[in-house]
Every structure is written in C-alpha cells, then in structure tokens.
Amino acid sequence: MSNSNVSETTSTLGRTRRRVSTVLFGSDPEPGSKAIVSLGLVLIAVTIALFLVQPIFVSYGLFAFLLVVAVGWFTYQAATARLLTLIATTSTVLTIGFITFYLFYSAWPAITENGPALVTLPDYGWFFFLDAVLPVDGSYYNPAGGAVSLIPFFWGTLVVTFIAALVAAPLGVLGALFISEVAGARLRAVIKPGVEVLAGIPSIVYGFIGFTILNTFVQDTFLTDGATFLIAGLVVGIMALPTVVSVSEDALSSVPSSMGDGAVAMGATKWQTMKSISVPAAFSGISAAIILGLGRAIGETMAVAAILAGGTQFADPLFDIFHANMTLTSMIAIQYGNASQSLEHVLFVAGVILFVIVASMSIVSQYIERRLDKKLKGQA
Amino acid sequence: MSEGYATEETFTTADADAYDRWLDTTIAVGILGFVLAMAAVGQVVTLTASGDALNGVFLTLSAVVTGAVGLTAGLAALNVVAVESRRVRGVGLGLLAATLLLTAVVYATGVQLVTLFGLVLLVDSVSLVGAGIASWTGSVDTQPNASAGILTGSVFALVGFGIGAAVGGAFLDGPLYLVAGLLGAALFGVGTIVPREDIGSTLPTAAVTAVFAAVILTGAIGPDWQWLPEGLSGGFSGVIVVPLFVLFGSLFTSWSAAKCRARFGARGRQYGAFLVIYLNAVMMVAVMVSIVFFVVSRGVTYAFHGVQIGALSLLVLLAPLLVLAINRARNPSGTSEWHSAARQSFRIAPVAAIGSLAVVLVGLIVTGETLDYAFEYTVLGDGREEVPIDTVAAITPETAVGAWVLAFPTLILAVYFFRNASSLRGVGTRSPTLERVQQAVPLVGTGLALATIAYVLVGTGFPVLVTVGTGLVVAGAAAAAGATLFALSALTSGPEGLLDNAQYVPVGLAGGVTLLAVTAFLEPTVTVSPGVGPIDIVPAVALLGVLVGAVVAVAAAVARNRGGDDRVFVSQALLGLSAVCGFLTILGLHAAFTGAPVDLGVATVANVGSFDWPFVMQSYVPLGIEPGGIYPAVIGTVWLVVGASTFAIPLGVGAAVFLTEYIEQGSFTAVVETATNALWSTPSVVFGLFGAALLIPRLGDQRSLLAGMLVLGFMLLPLVLITSREAIKSVPDEYRDASAALGVSRWETIRSVVLPAAMPGVITGVILGVGRIAGETAPLILVLGSTLNTPNAADVLGNFQLLSSAPFVFNGAVMESTAALPTGIWATIAAGVSGSQSRGWGTALVLLLVVLMLYSIGIVSRTYFRRKLNYE
Known part of the structure; x- marks a missing residue:
C-alpha cells in the first residue's frame, strides 16, 4: 500500500468524522457543550436500548436523560435545544428502521418454516403459468392443514387495486385539471378544501357504508350474494381519488405560467394549452400522483375488510370480479386477533410484502417528483 | 394571459341565434339526463317508478330548477349578480324548459322512468343529427376542422367495439362476437375520423345514443334484464346497466352539443372538453355530499335521541356566531346605487337571523315554554330485530348554563x-x-x-x-x-x-x-x-x-x-x-x-343539567330499554388523540426545526426525507403490526390504550413533520437576517422569531394530522382491540400512581384496553347480526362530525393565516 493511499484514507476518515461532528454538535459548538451533548446522546441511546431489552427499567434511563437535559438547559441552552431537535430528527429514521426490523424479525419464523410455499401455489409452483389449470376446490390457504399460500390474498389486493385505479386515475386527473385550470378563483377556494375533506373521511365510515349496502344495493345490481371485489374496488377508488386529485393538481400548478403564456401568445385556446403544454409538462408529476394513489389503495384496510369479509378461497377464474376473499391488508386486520403463534408469523409475512411494495412505490414516486422539479426549474 | 382570452369573452357574450338556442337546450337535456342517471345509479329513484312516485320526483326537480334558474335570472336582471355569458344563460333557460317539459310528460302520460330515459336519449340523438347536418349543409356559419381527430376517433372505436361485441354476443355463437366487436370499432373509428369534424363528432355520438335509446325503448335491456357471464359468481342487472347507458349517452351528447355550440374548431373542442371536466367535478362533489348526507340521514336519529339544551346555554353558544356575523356585516359594501343595498342586505342577514333566534330563545325563557321535536329511533331488540323507540329533542326554558x-x-x-x-x-x-x-x-x-x-x-x-x-x-x-x-x-x-x-x-x-x-x-x-x-x-x-x-x-x-x-x-x-x-x-x-x-339571580352556572346529549354523554346500559350511548368510546378517542399528539408533536416540530434551521441540505437530510415519506405512505395496518411486535410485549403483554397512543403517534409523526417543515420554510429569510444582524444567537432567533412566525402553520398541520389519525382503525384493532358496547370509560386522570421502584410512575388505565369510536364501528361490523346497525350509524356520524370538524377548523385557520401572510 502506497503512502498516498494511506493519507487519502485518513483524510476521508477525517472528513467523515468532521461531517458526523457537524451533524452532532453543529459547525461551531459552544465551548464545553460537547460533553453534555454527548452525555445526552448516550443516555437517550441507553434509554432506547433499555426499552428494547428491559422495558421495566426504562424509567432510569429516561429520568437520567431528563436530568441531563434539565442541567443542560440552564447551562448550555442553545446546545441542549439543538440536541433535542437532533434527537427528534433521528426519531423518524429510527422508526422506519424499527418497523423494517421488527416486521422481518417477526416474519422470519414463518419464512424459514414455510419457505417458498408462502408465495407459490401448493403442488403447482409459481402461479403465473397456471391461469387455465387452476383446480376449483384447491385449498391454498388453510393454516390448520398447513397450507399457507398468500397468493389468493395477493391476487385480491391486485384486483381491488386495479379496479380502484380504473376509477381514481381518470376521474382524479380530470378533477385536478378542473381545479388547476378550469375553475375560477372562488370555485377553487371551495373545491380544493372539499377534496381535502373527502380525503379526511375515515376509511371505517366508507367500510360501514359498503357493509350496509351489500345486502340490498349490490344484490339488486350485481346479482351476487353480497361481497365482491368490484364493490371493494369502487369504494377504494373513491377513497384514493382525493390523493390523486391533490397531488396531480400540485404537479399541474407547478408548471411555470410562462409556458402557458407562450402558448396563449401563439393564439392557442385554453384547452389546447392544457392538452399540449400543461399535461405533458406535468406528466411525470401526474404519474407520481397515480402511483401514490395506488399506494393508498393497496394499503387500504378497513373498507376492504368490512366489504370483503373473511373468505380464503382463490378467485376462479382469476378475473372473477364478483368473487370475494381477503386482501393482504384485511387478512391482517381480521385474523390477527385470534391467530395462533405460527399464523401470526404468516400475517407478518403479509405485512412485509405490503410494506416493501408500498415503500418502493413511495420511493419511485419521490424520484419522479424530484426529476419533474429539476426539469421544470431547468426550463423556468 | 388576459389579452388572449379577451376575444373569447366577446365570443361567449355575442348574441345567440336559433341554432345556438337549440344546442343550448340539447346540452341542458344532456346535463339533466346525467343528473337523473346519477340519481338512478344511487337508487334515489327506481327505474320502474311511475305515476305518483315519479310525479313527486319530477315535481321536486322542477321546483329546484325553477327556483335556482329563476332566482339567478331575477338577480341577474336586477344587476345584483352578473351573468354575462350567453351560453350560461342559454343552458340555464334550456334546463328550465327541459325540466318543465319532462315533468309535463310524466304527469300527462304516466310513463315509467326507464321509458322516459329512452325517450330522452332518442331526443338527444335526433337533435345531434340535425345539428351536424345543419352545419354540414352550410345552413349555419361554422368553422369545422377537416377531421374530429385521432383521440376522439380512438374513443369512439372503443365504444364501437363494445357495442359490436355486445350485439354480436347476443346474436352470434362462440368467439364470433370478437369479430363483430372489431367491425363495430372499425365502423365507429372510421366514421369519426374520416368525415369533416361537424359530421365526425355528431353522427357517431348520435348513433351511440340511438343504440342506447333503442335497447331501452324496445325493452331489450330493461329493469328485469340480467346478464350472468359464464363462470363468474355474479353479473349485471338492468337496474345498474340502464342508468349507466343514460349516464354515458348524456355525457356524449353534452360533449357533442357543446362542440356544435361553439361552432367546432379549436373553440368547439375547448367547450366540449370543459363541459366534460365540469360534469366530472359535479359528479365528484355529488359523491362527496351524498356520502356525508347518507351517513347523516342514517345516524341522525340515534345520535341525537333525547338531546336537550337550556335556552340560556344556547344563547351563550350564539355569542361567538354573533361576533362572526357582526364582523361580516361591518365590511363596507359598494356604491350608493340601489342594487348595492341588496348586497348589503346579504351582509347583515346573519346578524338579523341571530337576532331573531335570540329573541325566540329569550321568549322561551320568559314564557317557560319548551320547544321540542318528537321523533323515533330504532334500537336492537331481544330478537335481533330493530325496535323503534319514541324520543324527543328539546330546547328547554331552563336558565342554568353549563359550566x-x-x-x-x-x-x-x-x-x-x-x-x-x-x-x-x-x-x-x-x-x-x-x-x-x-x-x-x-x-x-x-x-x-x-x-x-x-x-x-x-x-x-x-x-x-x-x-x-x-x-x-x-x-x-x-x-x-x-x-x-x-x-x-x-x-x-x-x-x-x-x-x-x-x-x-x-x-x-x-x-x-x-x-x-x-x-x-x-x-x-x-x-x-x-x-x-x-x-x-x-x-x-x-x-x-x-x-x-x-x-x-x-x-x-x-x-x-x-x-x-x-x-x-x-x-x-x-x-x-x-x-x-x-x-x-x-x-x-x-x-x-x-x-x-353559581347562582346569579336570573341564571345559574352549574356543572350539570342545562345540556344533555345521551348518545355522547352516557355509557352503554346493558339491560335497559334504551341502550344508552358511547361515552367510553368518545373518551377513548379523546385520550388516544391527546396521547398521540403529546408524543408526536414535539418530535415532529423538533425535527422540522433541525432540518430547516440547523443543517444544510445534504445526505443526512435526504435520508430523513426519504424515511419521512416512507413513513407517510406506510399502510396503517403495518403500523399496527409494528405496534404488536415492538410495543405490546414491552407494555405488559396486553392490548392497551398506551400502545394505541404510541402507534397513532408514530403515524402522526410524518404528518406533523412535513407540514411543520413547510411552515418553518415559509418564514421569510429577512426575519432571520434581521435577528442575526441584531446579534441574536441562532437558538434565540429560532425561539423568539422563527417559531412564533411559523406557529399558525404548525398548528394547522397538527389539526389536519390529528383529524386523520382520529379515524384510524386498522392499527387500533391490533394494539387496542375492539369491543362492542363498553360500559366503562377509561379514567386516566384518576389512576396515576407513584411507586417507589421502577417504573416509578404507573397508570393502570392506560395499560388496559378501552373503547374508541372507530373500533366501535368495526366491532359492530364484526358482530354481524348481533351488532346494532342503527347504533353503528350513530357512532359513524359522531366520528364523521369529529373528523370533519377538525378538518374544517384546520382548513379555515390555514386559509386565514395564509391570507394574512400574503397581505403582510
């Protein structure tokens, strides 16, 4: 190893250390404050560790931490305040870390026990090839009998989300166009908060509405005994609508007005401007909105649980939109209460799948939004 | 921008000729059909309704339309409100004419709604054919493009495929229906794209509407029609298909007629597209209003049974409204012209209304009369059937005011x-x-x-x-x-x-x-x-x-x-x-x-007696004739919200301060941002699993209020962080610079300049976030449990204990499971026949009121502070 390499390594180390120190203590810490900040950091770490390992003794750590903060407040107030906000900031990262860890940790026994059987169909291997040859009475999910394939519920989630997307995407984009381009200022001032309020209606209320219309409305109109993917999808679509509307509206209104002015200057009508300038410019933002809306739809629990109830049969044929079984979310809500230890682990696997799907959708939509931002700023 | 639209303004206010009036009326018929079809989808009216039932519906509709159009027209004529656009005037008058005509038809012939739908579609179709041909022959002055466009063409090709496939499926065997579908697609696609725009965008629409009209009028698809696709576990009935046909037929008609009305070309496309966008917005608003209305109509009797309030208490509650109304009335109003007096009367109307209400209430106190409204609500009887009970809501002449x-x-x-x-x-x-x-x-x-x-x-x-x-x-x-x-x-x-x-x-x-x-x-x-x-x-x-x-x-x-x-x-x-x-x-x-x-002579201020709301203020009564209320659930939700806020607000605001004030944009902030957004989008039930895996084993191994508070707090954290960060970011940098120039330290600046300026935004964000978590159910089922009819409320305040050993402070109430509003609704669903649906509706209404109230407070305060920030 050459000398220059070593010095490079040490300088990288030095830079990293400086960067960490800046995050922890700030760029110019008060002299003497480092000790109390370090002590506070150590104590809060100890408190969290105590909570994880020996929760009964968490008070000792907490009281010690509070004492240090109290002392710090009267001696180095600025540094202590900074320390507290730093701890608050790390809490979000810690939370997402803990969620990831504990989901996988609790799902692990089920994964080791059942292996690929969790995501395959028994006796048939992977499900993609099997559209035509599915057995009618096959039992994919029967924890007592040892069959724990999550495929039926995965499929349920997929169908419900697909129907929801058919409702939410076109209506949502039209709604966003209305708010951002068509409506006058006064109408916008009423409709925009209205959409927000629509987003605020709790999902259990939608669920209760869905639950009560099953036996009358749905039997009349869709000729089934009640619960269907179709109704669940429609309800979830209405629920995802506000997310799509407000996020695409943000994307549309972030298109610089100079672009629209240019089109108007060319003699284009408002609709031509919308169709050929605003929507293409905001296209990636609109797709991010749809992805976010789909994320909401996938994670939606109570409405789906109330409408679809607790069926475990796989849809047959696959595109039977009048079928009803649980989705990944509703199976957790419905079954967790009276699940055996091993079934609980299986439910955690469902949670892991959900978490991974939705988190990656969120990351993708963030990436798209950031790119849109950069693009529009570059042009403005 | 304004120059570009100036011509448009003159265009829409230009005089209308007969062709325009005809198309305005066609658009109006389309809108009317759209609204009626929505009512039929929601089963407000049944398709088979005729005679008195249908007469009533149309009478109401005529009254509503006459009132709306009449009042607007009257005010416009008096110059109080400005309705300049000929198109709006035309469509308004068209609506009035069409509604009255349809009402007359219903009264005269006694047709069923389904037949009426067919007739309306037929009229739409004929009217469009006429409009298209009139333009094509050059009898009216239009500026059509050479073609209706590829986009319109593909939409109609899709519709054509559907019609072809459906007709093929009805008359042919096997996969031939696909061939018929493709044939239909080709026919409609070519028919739309090839001819000049005035033909290409009217005749295909007319054809689609005519097909819908034909199947409905001939009874091929009526209310009794059923289609059960092979192998599926359900199907479609005419009850839903006919209204959907009318919905789409009306939408197409309005769109086409709008294109004609603006004489085709770029302006025609704009008017058509805008009309569709408007109708979509109307539909969204209608869905929202009907959801709220549905919950209110189902839950209102149960939720408000036996409500009583003293007249004096009500007077006290009127005071803030009075101040609001006075503020509104104080606004200056326009010129000395006479119609500004009319505007002024709208301003002072609220004050007058409150004044008269106050006099009525004082009258109650003086005369000692009770103002009451008797109604009945249903409870679950012994045999699982809903039993009606008489009850009354009243304003009593009581002079006690609740503390x-x-x-x-x-x-x-x-x-x-x-x-x-x-x-x-x-x-x-x-x-x-x-x-x-x-x-x-x-x-x-x-x-x-x-x-x-x-x-x-x-x-x-x-x-x-x-x-x-x-x-x-x-x-x-x-x-x-x-x-x-x-x-x-x-x-x-x-x-x-x-x-x-x-x-x-x-x-x-x-x-x-x-x-x-x-x-x-x-x-x-x-x-x-x-x-x-x-x-x-x-x-x-x-x-x-x-x-x-x-x-x-x-x-x-x-x-x-x-x-x-x-x-x-x-x-x-x-x-x-x-x-x-x-x-x-x-x-x-x-x-x-x-x-x-406290006795004040004429009135008393007392803890109890002047206001009684049994559903919210009573616990469940297990064996009573009346089952009492949901007090434990209300208290549970309050404590959940309080606990979650205490946990999440300091963390969220602190993190927002750190990210905006203490650290530059870099890899650390990027990590935190990604984590926050991931937390925001994590499904609520996953939070529940997380709580069940991390919290419950460490908090006494049972479902508890504390676990619920913490899990909701974790959910609230990203909401508070995101909104607070925005609020802090929106504080102008001049504030910080000015403070720094005075030699104030960074922390002092944050504490006494940045945070006070950002506080309104932060509070708004917190209120909206709290509104969101107040209705969360899925995580609570896992960490709090859901119980039907809890008789006891959690007494958190009375259960604090100091211990001499760890954990030193202990509260028995938060370590136990309790009821909450959303879990109460879920318990009703989960209980199936043994759960009282009417009670569930009452709970849903109370939950909806709580959430909507939080949202409206949040939104109003945000609007207020934003406006203030912009003016300053």
Whole structure:
C-alpha cells in the first residue's frame, strides 16, 4: 500500500468524522457543550436500548436523560435545544428502521418454516403459468392443514387495486385539471378544501357504508350474494381519488405560467394549452400522483375488510370480479386477533410484502417528483 | 394571459341565434339526463317508478330548477349578480324548459322512468343529427376542422367495439362476437375520423345514443334484464346497466352539443372538453355530499335521541356566531346605487337571523315554554330485530348554563378580542403605581401556581393545609380584585384619563384575569368540600371583573364616539370585552372544577343539567330499554388523540426545526426525507403490526390504550413533520437576517422569531394530522382491540400512581384496553347480526362530525393565516 493511499484514507476518515461532528454538535459548538451533548446522546441511546431489552427499567434511563437535559438547559441552552431537535430528527429514521426490523424479525419464523410455499401455489409452483389449470376446490390457504399460500390474498389486493385505479386515475386527473385550470378563483377556494375533506373521511365510515349496502344495493345490481371485489374496488377508488386529485393538481400548478403564456401568445385556446403544454409538462408529476394513489389503495384496510369479509378461497377464474376473499391488508386486520403463534408469523409475512411494495412505490414516486422539479426549474 | 382570452369573452357574450338556442337546450337535456342517471345509479329513484312516485320526483326537480334558474335570472336582471355569458344563460333557460317539459310528460302520460330515459336519449340523438347536418349543409356559419381527430376517433372505436361485441354476443355463437366487436370499432373509428369534424363528432355520438335509446325503448335491456357471464359468481342487472347507458349517452351528447355550440374548431373542442371536466367535478362533489348526507340521514336519529339544551346555554353558544356575523356585516359594501343595498342586505342577514333566534330563545325563557321535536329511533331488540323507540329533542326554558358551555365560547371570544386589540405599550405616561402592579402580578401569579403544583403532589392530608390553602385562595382572589379595580382607576378623570393612563387598562385587566385564573386552578386542589363559606369569593371577584370590563369597554366606546384618539380607545374597548369574556370563562371553570353551582339571580352556572346529549354523554346500559350511548368510546378517542399528539408533536416540530434551521441540505437530510415519506405512505395496518411486535410485549403483554397512543403517534409523526417543515420554510429569510444582524444567537432567533412566525402553520398541520389519525382503525384493532358496547370509560386522570421502584410512575388505565369510536364501528361490523346497525350509524356520524370538524377548523385557520401572510 502506497503512502498516498494511506493519507487519502485518513483524510476521508477525517472528513467523515468532521461531517458526523457537524451533524452532532453543529459547525461551531459552544465551548464545553460537547460533553453534555454527548452525555445526552448516550443516555437517550441507553434509554432506547433499555426499552428494547428491559422495558421495566426504562424509567432510569429516561429520568437520567431528563436530568441531563434539565442541567443542560440552564447551562448550555442553545446546545441542549439543538440536541433535542437532533434527537427528534433521528426519531423518524429510527422508526422506519424499527418497523423494517421488527416486521422481518417477526416474519422470519414463518419464512424459514414455510419457505417458498408462502408465495407459490401448493403442488403447482409459481402461479403465473397456471391461469387455465387452476383446480376449483384447491385449498391454498388453510393454516390448520398447513397450507399457507398468500397468493389468493395477493391476487385480491391486485384486483381491488386495479379496479380502484380504473376509477381514481381518470376521474382524479380530470378533477385536478378542473381545479388547476378550469375553475375560477372562488370555485377553487371551495373545491380544493372539499377534496381535502373527502380525503379526511375515515376509511371505517366508507367500510360501514359498503357493509350496509351489500345486502340490498349490490344484490339488486350485481346479482351476487353480497361481497365482491368490484364493490371493494369502487369504494377504494373513491377513497384514493382525493390523493390523486391533490397531488396531480400540485404537479399541474407547478408548471411555470410562462409556458402557458407562450402558448396563449401563439393564439392557442385554453384547452389546447392544457392538452399540449400543461399535461405533458406535468406528466411525470401526474404519474407520481397515480402511483401514490395506488399506494393508498393497496394499503387500504378497513373498507376492504368490512366489504370483503373473511373468505380464503382463490378467485376462479382469476378475473372473477364478483368473487370475494381477503386482501393482504384485511387478512391482517381480521385474523390477527385470534391467530395462533405460527399464523401470526404468516400475517407478518403479509405485512412485509405490503410494506416493501408500498415503500418502493413511495420511493419511485419521490424520484419522479424530484426529476419533474429539476426539469421544470431547468426550463423556468 | 388576459389579452388572449379577451376575444373569447366577446365570443361567449355575442348574441345567440336559433341554432345556438337549440344546442343550448340539447346540452341542458344532456346535463339533466346525467343528473337523473346519477340519481338512478344511487337508487334515489327506481327505474320502474311511475305515476305518483315519479310525479313527486319530477315535481321536486322542477321546483329546484325553477327556483335556482329563476332566482339567478331575477338577480341577474336586477344587476345584483352578473351573468354575462350567453351560453350560461342559454343552458340555464334550456334546463328550465327541459325540466318543465319532462315533468309535463310524466304527469300527462304516466310513463315509467326507464321509458322516459329512452325517450330522452332518442331526443338527444335526433337533435345531434340535425345539428351536424345543419352545419354540414352550410345552413349555419361554422368553422369545422377537416377531421374530429385521432383521440376522439380512438374513443369512439372503443365504444364501437363494445357495442359490436355486445350485439354480436347476443346474436352470434362462440368467439364470433370478437369479430363483430372489431367491425363495430372499425365502423365507429372510421366514421369519426374520416368525415369533416361537424359530421365526425355528431353522427357517431348520435348513433351511440340511438343504440342506447333503442335497447331501452324496445325493452331489450330493461329493469328485469340480467346478464350472468359464464363462470363468474355474479353479473349485471338492468337496474345498474340502464342508468349507466343514460349516464354515458348524456355525457356524449353534452360533449357533442357543446362542440356544435361553439361552432367546432379549436373553440368547439375547448367547450366540449370543459363541459366534460365540469360534469366530472359535479359528479365528484355529488359523491362527496351524498356520502356525508347518507351517513347523516342514517345516524341522525340515534345520535341525537333525547338531546336537550337550556335556552340560556344556547344563547351563550350564539355569542361567538354573533361576533362572526357582526364582523361580516361591518365590511363596507359598494356604491350608493340601489342594487348595492341588496348586497348589503346579504351582509347583515346573519346578524338579523341571530337576532331573531335570540329573541325566540329569550321568549322561551320568559314564557317557560319548551320547544321540542318528537321523533323515533330504532334500537336492537331481544330478537335481533330493530325496535323503534319514541324520543324527543328539546330546547328547554331552563336558565342554568353549563359550566363548560359557558367556559368554551367565552374563552374563544376572550382570545379573539385580545388578539385584535393592539398593544398599548408606550402609550400614555408611566406612573410608579403602574410599575408596582406590573411587578407584583407575575410574582403573585407564580407563587399561586407553585402552590397549586405543591397541593397536587402533596394533597390535603392535614387540616392545616386546607386552612392555608383557603387562605391562599382568598389572597389570590383579593389580589385579582385589586388588579381589576386598578384598571378602573384609569376612568376617574374621564377620556383624558383613559389616554393619559392608557396602560392601566391592559395591565390591570390582564393581571386580574391571570391571577383569578390561577386561583381558580388552585381552588379544587385545596378544598375538600367545595362551595363552603369564603370559597365563593372566586365567582364574586369574577362578577366584579365582568362589571369592570364592561364599564371600561363602554367608557372607551363612548370616548371614541365623542372623537379622540381612535386606536387607543378601540383597543381599550376590545380589552374590556376580552376581560368580560375572560372573567366569564373563569366563572365557568370555577363551577366545573368545584362542582358548586353559581347562582346569579336570573341564571345559574352549574356543572350539570342545562345540556344533555345521551348518545355522547352516557355509557352503554346493558339491560335497559334504551341502550344508552358511547361515552367510553368518545373518551377513548379523546385520550388516544391527546396521547398521540403529546408524543408526536414535539418530535415532529423538533425535527422540522433541525432540518430547516440547523443543517444544510445534504445526505443526512435526504435520508430523513426519504424515511419521512416512507413513513407517510406506510399502510396503517403495518403500523399496527409494528405496534404488536415492538410495543405490546414491552407494555405488559396486553392490548392497551398506551400502545394505541404510541402507534397513532408514530403515524402522526410524518404528518406533523412535513407540514411543520413547510411552515418553518415559509418564514421569510429577512426575519432571520434581521435577528442575526441584531446579534441574536441562532437558538434565540429560532425561539423568539422563527417559531412564533411559523406557529399558525404548525398548528394547522397538527389539526389536519390529528383529524386523520382520529379515524384510524386498522392499527387500533391490533394494539387496542375492539369491543362492542363498553360500559366503562377509561379514567386516566384518576389512576396515576407513584411507586417507589421502577417504573416509578404507573397508570393502570392506560395499560388496559378501552373503547374508541372507530373500533366501535368495526366491532359492530364484526358482530354481524348481533351488532346494532342503527347504533353503528350513530357512532359513524359522531366520528364523521369529529373528523370533519377538525378538518374544517384546520382548513379555515390555514386559509386565514395564509391570507394574512400574503397581505403582510
């Protein structure tokens, strides 16, 4: 190893250390404050560790931490305040870390026990090839009998989300166009908060509405005994609508007005401007909105649980939109209460799948939004 | 932008000819069909309705349309509102004509709704054919493009495929229906794209509408029609298919007619597209309104059974509304022209309404009559059937005012008046007395507050402590009285005194209110049996304060009316009013804390009796005839929200401060941002799993209120963080720079400049976030459990224990499972037939009210503060 390499390594180390120190203590810490900040950091770490390992003794750590903060407040107030906000900031990262860890940790026994059987169909291997040859009475999910394939519920989630997307995407984009381009200022001032309020209606209320219309409305109109993917999808679509509307509206209104002015200057009508300038410019933002809306739809629990109830049969044929079984979310809500230890682990696997799907959708939509931002700023 | 649209303006207001009126009416028929079809989808009217049932529906519809169009037209004619656009006028008149005509048809022939739908579609179709051909032959002046366009063509190709496949499926065997579908697609696609735009965008629409009309009129698809696709477990019935046909037929018709109306070309496309966008918006609003309306209509009887309120309490609750209405009425209104008088009457209408309502209420008190409304609500009987029970909602002539009913509105008003008064710092001269009062008030207040804390911790185990405490209360009240009277001394030398000793008013009144408030909090901690002997000094001083505040307010108002330095007098009047409200709040708090009613001669302030809402204020009664209410669930939800907020708000705001104020954009912030957004989008049920895996094993191994609070807190965290960060970011950098230029340290700047400026935004974000988590259900099922009909509410305040060993502080109530509003609804669903649906609806209504109230408060405050920020 050459000398220059070593010095490079040490300088990288030095830079990293400086960067960490800046995050922890700030760029110019008060002299003497480092000790109390370090002590506070150590104590809060100890408190969290105590909570994880020996929760009964968490008070000792907490009281010690509070004492240090109290002392710090009267001696180095600025540094202590900074320390507290730093701890608050790390809490979000810690939370997402803990969620990831504990989901996988609790799902692990089920994964080791059942292996690929969790995501395959028994006796048939992977499900993609099997559209035509599915057995009618096959039992994919029967924890007592040892069959724990999550495929039926995965499929349920997929169908419900697909129907929801058919409702939410076109209506949502039209709604966003209305708010951002068509409506006058006064109408916008009423409709925009209205959409927000629509987003605020709790999902259990939608669920209760869905639950009560099953036996009358749905039997009349869709000729089934009640619960269907179709109704669940429609309800979830209405629920995802506000997310799509407000996020695409943000994307549309972030298109610089100079672009629209240019089109108007060319003699284009408002609709031509919308169709050929605003929507293409905001296209990636609109797709991010749809992805976010789909994320909401996938994670939606109570409405789906109330409408679809607790069926475990796989849809047959696959595109039977009048079928009803649980989705990944509703199976957790419905079954967790009276699940055996091993079934609980299986439910955690469902949670892991959900978490991974939705988190990656969120990351993708963030990436798209950031790119849109950069693009529009570059042009403005 | 405005230049580009100027021509459009003249275009829409240009005179309309017969062709235009015809198309306006066609658009109106399309809109009418759209609305009726939505009503049929929602089963507000059934397809088979005819005769009296349908007559009633159409009579209502005509009344609504006549009223709406008539009022608007009248106001437009009188120049009160401006309706310039010929198109809007035309469509409005068309709506009126079409509605009246259809109503006449329904009355005359007694047709079924389904036949009427067919007829409407047929009329649409014929009208469009006429419009298209008139344009094509050149009888009217239009500017059509060479083709209707690829986009329109593909939409119609899709529709054509559907029609072809459906017809093929009905008459042909096997996969031939696909061939028929492709044939239909080709026909419609070519028919749309190839001809000139005026034919290409009217005839295909007319054809689609005609096909819909034909299948409906011939009865091929009627209300009894059913289609059960092979292999599927359900199918479609005519009950839903016919309205959907009408919905789409009407949408297409309106779109086509709009294109014709704007004479095709670029303008035609714009009008058509905008009409579709408008109809979509109307549909969204209709869905939202009907969801809320549906829940209200189902739950209102159960939720409001047996509600009673005293007339005087209602009067008190009217006070904040009155202030709002007065504020609205104060806005200046236009010119001296006569129609500005009409506008002015709209401004003062709320004041007038409140005035008349108040007189009615006073009338109730004077005559001793009760205003009541009798109705019935249904409960679940023994045999799982819904049994109706008679109940009544009433306004009683009671003159008792509930303690909290008094305290809440007056507190809001006190804060409102106080915020609107400007600080009188530096006005008038400073006398030594003023200095002394200004120094004494904080000292006495702190002393009393410390005493309160001491009494909470120590309790009143020894008799001597009670005596000392009583003495402290008397001393505090006396000090408050002294401070209040000090404010009065500004009045002794008339208006000059008010100006010269301007600061006596704020210092004295604020000091009095503060001291008495602290005393009121001290009171319940020291009295064993409240309301004995000298304890009543607190309400006495409060009444004195009300009097003094009123005198100050009146004096300042009179001084202002006589002319003088306006701003000082206005502020003093506002401060006087604020003090009146503040002292009334303390009066309410006194009654609430001690439980002793305060008799004011004409009225009493009491803890119970003036307001009764059984559904919210009673627990479940297991074996009663009436099953009581959901008090435990309401309390549970309140504690969940309080706990989650206490946990999440400091963390969220702290993190927002750190990210915006302490650190540059970099890899650390990127990680935090990604984590926050991931938390925001994590499904709620996953939070529940997380709580079940991490929290429950560490919190006594059972579902508990504490676990619910923490899990909801984790969900609230990203919401608070994101909104607070935005609020802090929106504080202008000039504020920070100015503070730094004065040599203020970074932390001092954050504490006394940035955070106060960002506070409104932060509070708004918190309210909206709380509204969101208040209705969360899925995580609570996992970590809190869901129980039907809980008889006992969680008593969190009464269960704190200090222990000598770890964990030192323990609360039995938060370590147990309890009820909450959303889990109560879920329990009703999960219970199936043994759950009372009417009770579920009542719970859903209360939950919806709570959430919507939080949302509207949040949104209104955001609008208010945003506007303020923009004006400043």
